[in-house]
Amino acid sequence: MSQESQTASQEGSPASQGRIDDDLEPSIESTPEAHTAIETRDLEVFYGEERALYPTSVRLPEKQVTAIIGPSGCGKSTFLRCLNRMNDLIDVARIEGEVLFKGKNVYDDDVDPVALRRRIGMVFQKPNPFPKSIYDNVAYGLKIQGFDGDLDARVEESLRRAALWNEVKDQLGSSGLDLSGGQQQRLCIARAIAPDPEVVLMDEPASALDPIATSKVEDLITELAEDYTVIVVTHNMQQAARISDKTAVFLTGGRLVEFGDTDRIFSNPEHQRVEDYITGKFG
Numbered sequence: 001m002s003q004e005s006q007t008a009s010q011e012g013s014p015a016s017q018g019r020i021d022d023d024l025e026p027s028i029e030s031t032p033e034a035h036t037a038i039e040t041r042d043l044e045v046f047y048g049e050e051r052a053l054y055p056t057s058v059r060l061p062e063k064q065v066t067a068i069i070g071p072s073g074c075g076k077s078t079f080l081r082c083l084n085r086m087n088d089l090i091d092v093a094r095i096e097g098e099v100l101f102k103g104k105n106v107y108d109d110d111v112d113p114v115a116l117r118r119r120i121g122m123v124f125q126k127p128n129p130f131p132k133s134i135y136d137n138v139a140y141g142l143k144i145q146g147f148d149g150d151l152d153a154r155v156e157e158s159l160r161r162a163a164l165w166n167e168v169k170d171q172l173g174s175s176g177l178d179l180s181g182g183q184q185q186r187l188c189i190a191r192a193i194a195p196d197p198e199v200v201l202m203d204e205p206a207s208a209l210d211p212i213a214t215s216k217v218e219d220l221i222t223e224l225a226e227d228y229t230v231i232v233v234t235h236n237m238q239q240a241a242r243i244s245d246k247t248a249v250f251l252t253g254g255r256l257v258e259f260g261d262t263d264r265i266f267s268n269p270e271h272q273r274v275e276d277y278i279t280g281k282f283g
């Protein structure tokens with residue numbers, strides 16, 4: 001525990017009594033540039049007049065799982081959505097600063113957000129398959145982008161990587177909506193990885209699932225990190241500890257307070273408020 005944290009504990013943990021810590025100094029462990037998938041530089045977000053994200057500068061490592069945790073409303077989804085410009089779809093959202101992907105700011109005028117989202121895919125909290133066949137759910141985006149390779153092979157590969165192939169290989173023509181919730185979510189993961197993105201963003205991908213389906217999705221996330229950079233928002237602290245290599249902790253109205261190795265953050269956080277959050281004292 002840091003000296004600052006010890007002092008806070010000894011004094012009855014004033015930081016845990018709900019005050020707004022405007023003075024919280026971020027503790028950001030830097031990822032080497034060579035191993036960075038996405039870097040944000042002073043990234044800020046406002047919804048109308050309301051600030052949702054304070055200037056955030058962090059490097060997210062490639063081919064690892066980064067968990068984004070923090071209490072409700074602290075800006076986790078807002079941050080995640082900036083990374084592939086999903087906030088563009090929200091009229092009142094205003095974004096400042098930079099998101100560098102392969103050294104290029106994704107907010108530059110010449111970046112096509114649709115093409116960007118093929119390289120930085122996204123999976124949402126609630127499974128949202130298209131009302132189409134299992135096959136077409138995976139093939140649809142590829143067809144639209146004019147994929148000229150072996151479509152059947154790509155669909156199979158994507159379903160295999162999403163750990164769903166064995167369960168659906170004999171019913172590829174059935175509706176995706178007829179699958180169980182957990183299978184639907186793995187279908188959405190297959191759909192997201194079909195264009196072979198480099199990064200997969202996941203916004204609470206297991207929170208609508210039962211424990212068995214959650215466990216399958218967690219295993220899958222760990223496996224996906226062998227090929228992809230995975231950035232996952234979760235409310236579930238144990239899940240973050242189980243599946244992630246790095247953890248980013250957001251607190252107090254949109255501030256990234258700590259970023260670093262998951263093991264270190266869960267065993268020895270820098271800030272008292274982070275410790276209070278991860279031990280369940282608030283949030």
Ligand SMILES: Nc1ncnc2c1ncn2[C@@H]1O[C@H](COP(=O)(O)OP(=O)(O)OP(=O)(O)O)[C@@H](O)[C@H]1O
Nearest residue numbers: 047052070071072073074075076077078079090092
């Ligand atoms: N489309 C929107 N329009 C206006 N305000 C928004 C919008 N989306 C989010 N906000 C506000 O921005 C802040 C951050 O929201 P965000 O959803 O990013 O937080 P979160 O940490 O992901 O929350 P949760 O864990 O509850 O999903 C909140 O105050 C929220 O009310």
